[in-house]
Each structure stands twice: as C-alpha cells, then as structure tokens.
Amino acid sequence: MNGYNDKLNTKSQHSETIALLIDLVQRASVTPADEGCQKLIANRLQPLGFSIEHMRFGDVDNLWARLGTDEPVLVFAGHTDVVPVGNEADWTNPPFSATIEDGHLCGRGAADMKGSVAAMVTAMERFVASGQPMQGSLAILLTSDEEGPAVNGTKKVVEALHSRNEAIHYCVVGEPTSVNQLGDTIKNGRRGSLSAKLVVHGKQGHVAYPHLADNPVHKAFKFLDELVCIKWDEGDENFPATTLQISNIAAGTGAGNVIPGSLTVDFNLRFSPAITSKQIQEQVDQLIGKHGIAADIKWNESAAPFLTPTGSLTDAMRQAIGSVVNVESTLDTGGGTSDGRFIAKSCAQVIEFGPLNATIHQTNERISCDDIDSLSIIYEKLLEIILNTSES
Numbered sequence: 001m002n003g004y005n006d007k008l009n010t011k012s013q014h015s016e017t018i019a020l021l022i023d024l025v026q027r028a029s030v031t032p033a034d035e036g037c038q039k040l041i042a043n044r045l046q047p048l049g050f051s052i053e054h055m056r057f058g059d060v061d062n063l064w065a066r067l068g069t070d071e072p073v074l075v076f077a078g079h080t081d082v083v084p085v086g087n088e089a090d091w092t093n094p095p096f097s098a099t100i101e102d103g104h105l106c107g108r109g110a111a112d113m114k115g116s117v118a119a120m121v122t123a124m125e126r127f128v129a130s131g132q133p134m135q136g137s138l139a140i141l142l143t144s145d146e147e148g149p150a151v152n153g154t155k156k157v158v159e160a161l162h163s164r165n166e167a168i169h170y171c172v173v174g175e176p177t178s179v180n181q182l183g184d185t186i187k188n189g190r191r192g193s194l195s196a197k198l199v200v201h202g203k204q205g206h207v208a209y210p211h212l213a214d215n216p217v218h219k220a221f222k223f224l225d226e227l228v229c230i231k232w233d234e235g236d237e238n239f240p241a242t243t244l245q246i247s248n249i250a251a252g253t254g255a256g257n258v259i260p261g262s263l264t265v266d267f268n269l270r271f272s273p274a275i276t277s278k279q280i281q282e283q284v285d286q287l288i289g290k291h292g293i294a295a296d297i298k299w300n301e302s303a304a305p306f307l308t309p310t311g312s313l314t315d316a317m318r319q320a321i322g323s324v325v326n327v328e329s330t331l332d333t334g335g336g337t338s339d340g341r342f343i344a345k346s347c348a349q350v351i352e353f354g355p356l357n358a359t360i361h362q363t364n365e366r367i368s369c370d371d372i373d374s375l376s377i378i379y380e381k382l383l384e385i386i387l388n389t390s391e392s
C-alpha cells in the first residue's frame with residue numbers, strides 16, 4: 001500500500017505509475033487530440049529497445065511500439081484520448097489538474113483510460129529492467145481516436161500490421177472493466193452493435209380530412225409495438241440475449257392541424273453471436289412487409305460481436321489478478337463496444353481488463369491511486385506468466 005493521502009502533489013511523493021498518470025491527465029487530449037501523450041510514452045520505451053512507429057491517419061495519432069521479433073506477440077492496447085469535460089464549473093477540481101484527494105486521482109481520463117495506460121507502461125518498464133528471459137515479443141498499441149469516430153485509430157493500425165503480416169497473438173485492452181473492486185471483472189468479448197434509421201412514408205394532409213391523407217404515425221404504431229416485442233434469441237452461456245432499443249421517434253410539422261408526411265425512427269440492437277446482423281435485417285424487412293408500410297431503412301453495423309473463449313490468456317490474467325489483489329475474477333461480455341472489436345479480427349485472444357468504471361465519462365472522474373499501482377503489478381505479473389516461460 002502506498003497510502004495516498006490528501007493533496008499530495010509533488011511528484012517525488014508518488015510511485016512511478018502515478019507520476020506518469022498525473023503527466024498524462026494534465027494533457028487535455030480530448031478526441032482526436034493526443035497532446036503529446038504518445039510521444040511521452042515512446043520516449044520512455046525507446047531507450048528500453050522498443051522500435052517506435054508513430055502512425056498518423058487523418059487527424060489521429062497512433063503509436064505502435066514493439067520489443068522483440070519473436071512470437072508470440074503480446075500487445076497492450078489502449079487510448080490516450082478522453083471525452084469532453086462537459087460543464088467545467090461542475091467539477092470540484094479543474095478536470096485537467098490531476099488533483100489527488102482522499103487517495104484518488106481526479107481528472108478527465110483518470111479512469112478511462114490513462115490510469116491503465118500509465119500502469120501498462122511502468123509494468124513493461126519493470127519487466128524489461130528485471131532482465132528476465134522473454135520468449136516472444138511485447139508491444140503497445142495506443143490511439144487517440146477511441147472515444148470518437150474510431151475510424152483512423154486502432155482499426156487502421158491493425159490493418160497496417162495485418163498487411164505486413166505482423167501477427168498479434170495475445171491482446172489486453174486496458175478499458176476500465178472492474179465494477180466493485182479491482183480485479184472482479186475481465187471482459188472476454190463484447191456484443192455487436194447494429195443501428196437503423198427507418199423512415200415510414202405517408203401523405204401529408206389536414207387532420208379534418210384524414211381520408212385525403214395517409215398518417216405514417218398511425219401506420220407505425222403496430223409495427224413498432226411488434227418490433228420491440230421480438231425475442232431475437234436466447235443468448236448463450238457467454239452472452240445475454242440480444243436487445244433492441246428505440247432511441248428516437250420524430251414526425252410532425254409543428255402544426256396541430258397537419259397530418260405529417262413521414263415518420264423517422266432510430267433504433268439500435270446490441271446483438272450476441274447467437275444471431276447475425278443479416279438475420280436481424282431480414283426479420284425487420286419481413287415485419288415491414290407484413291404491416292404493409294412504405295418505408296426506407298438504413299442500417300449501420302458499427303461492431304461485430306467477438307468472444308475469446310476461456311484459455312491461456314484468460315487463465316493468465318485471472319492468475320495475475322489473484323496473486324496481486326486476491327480477487328476471483330468473473331468473465332463478462334456486457335457493456336458497450338470497445339476497440340477490442342478491431343483487434344479480435346486478427347487476434348484469437350483479446351481480453352479487456354482495467355480499473356473501476358464507476359465514474360467514467362462523468363463529472364469528477366476519479367481513480368484510486370492504490371488500484372492503479374496494483375494494476376501495474378498485475379500487468380507485470382501477466383507479462384511474466386505469458387512471456388517468461390521459464391517461470392510458468
């Protein structure tokens with residue numbers, strides 16, 4: 001225990017990991033800005049022998065740093081960008097001050113996910129400095145476009161690595177996955193995300209003369225009621241059942257005496273591998289046909305589901321967590337999408353593990369300093385288990 005107390009703010013009083021975290025949080029790297037976070041990390045890893053590649057795509061900075069040429073390749077992945085702070089006046093401390101209070105470091109990105117990034121970097125530094133034999137390669141992939149469109153970030157780096165046949169065998173994404181205590185939850189997959197924008201066409205007219213109009217709102221009622229009641233699948237032992245939520249309905253001209261000409265509905269499905277995006281689309285098309293409504297629908301599949309079955313990486317992570325914080329971890333596939341979806345396309349074992357997610361994206365985002373120090377030791381332990389085979 002490091003015993004972080006109130007307002008300790010000189011760097012000498014902090015662990016290496018917390019000192020790095022303070023430096024990272026003080027950089028206002030709202031997507032897609034990186035504000036030098038990746039350069040700072042590259043400058044620390046290069047002297048250890050890492051080969052450094054800054055991959056900039058569009059307005060997005062990405063870093064690929066690798067030590068070694070052998071296989072297997074273990075990758076830590078994460079992001080240096082953060083979401084906007086919202087109303088700055090609502091924060092107890094300025095969001096980029098990285099103030100430490102009650103043993104917690106407060107600031108935008110402290111939990112999501114600069115805490116994990118700092119822990120990964122110092123874990124790699126200690127692992128390399130220990131001089132233990134390494135069987136395989138160690139790398140870190142960082143992007144400044146995880147919280148935004150996620151077009152020029154991890155996706156492009158993975159494509160670049162794939163095009164030159166550079167394989168990834170194990171990947172740990174540092175998203176904040178812990179729920180009640182550090183170590184309680186590892187994510188070993190994520191559901192897919194499929195969005196739709198549906199326009200139901202009718203004919204505009206006077207409400208007093210409905211026989212001369214065709215009301216798309218009335219037509220949509222029964223269809224939408226049936227749509228939200230569909231049981232898509234049962235899920236399986238790894239995934240909850242697929243769900244659909246309507247996020248918006250819009251119609252109307254603003255006048256109370258006008259039947260609108262069209263109605264627009266936005267909905268999103270979080271789907272398990274028990275069903276495909278194509279099957280969902282076909283089922284919705286059938287329902288539109290059944291209700292005889294004139295409609296256009298635009299689909300956008302932003303994420304396919306992925307699953308890493310229980311295996312060497314999940315076992316190693318559980319072992320590392322157990323040895324440092326003595327917590328039994330649960331494997332989980334809930335929550336939103338993450339960059340794990342891009343890496344899973346070319347890497348069989350992708351998991352996510354990081355600190356508590358209770359305050360992510362919120363005002364007064366904060367993270368326990370002791371947890372981040374423990375997280376760094378857990379990551380280091382994982383490196384020993386996977387890469388130092390003489391240990392295991």
Ligand SMILES: [Zn+2]
Binds near residue numbers: 079113146175
């Ligand atoms: Zn994140």
